[in-house]
Amino acid sequence: LKRRKLVEFWNSLCPILQLVGGMIELSGSTEPFVAKDHFVVGSKEVRIAWIADNLKAWMLPKVDEPIGPTVLRRHKLLKPLLDQRIIQELGGSKKAETSLQEVWALLKLQPNGEDGALLTNGYANIFYVRNAKDGLCVVGVRWVGGGWGLDADSVAGPDRWRGGGQVFSRNS
Numbered sequence: 001l002k003r004r005k006l007v008e009f010w011n012s013l014c015p016i017l018q019l020v021g022g023m024i025e026l027s028g029s030t031e032p033f034v035a036k037d038h039f040v041v042g043s044k045e046v047r048i049a050w051i052a053d054n055l056k057a058w059m060l061p062k063v064d065e066p067i068g069p070t071v072l073r074r075h076k077l078l079k080p081l082l083d084q085r086i087i088q089e090l091g092g093s094k095k096a097e098t099s100l101q102e103v104w105a106l107l108k109l110q111p112n113g114e115d116g117a118l119l120t121n122g123y124a125n126i127f128y129v130r131n132a133k134d135g136l137c138v139v140g141v142r143w144v145g146g147g148w149g150l151d152a153d154s155v156a157g158p159d160r161w162r163g164g165g166q167v168f169s170r171n172s
Helices: 002-013 053-058 083-090 100-109
Strands: 017-026 048-051 070-077 125-130 136-143 148-154 166-170
Touching (some): 017 100, 017 166, 083 125, 083 166, 100 125, 100 136
Antiparallel strands (some): 136 148
């Protein structure tokens, strides 16, 4: 109990997320979003270098309904943390959650690793997205020199994100 109180006190003194830049406005869509039609290695729209097996299995079967215009915000991760702590800091899973359509919209703004909202320095761009079975997963997007690399994992996993990455969430 004493150790837990000390950790809580330390966390209250040391911020873990720092808001970066202005809000990111995305236009939305008018048609269903079929993930497997967009997230393709060798795509002509976005230079994708690799897609991890977890993302292929959990995310590519998704077909999302059209979404209206959305606004995202981004935070710099100031220290290594687990997903559950990041989600908690963002205000819970509803506020942390984004969509594959929004990930794709951001990738389309930087298809060849140009400067923009997404980091292109090898650090992770982190998104919390519902998978095809409606479970919340974490999607990591990195520029790996020759293109974008994409991965998905469980938010309950034991891996920590290193500081310097960037977390995207809804502006709510």
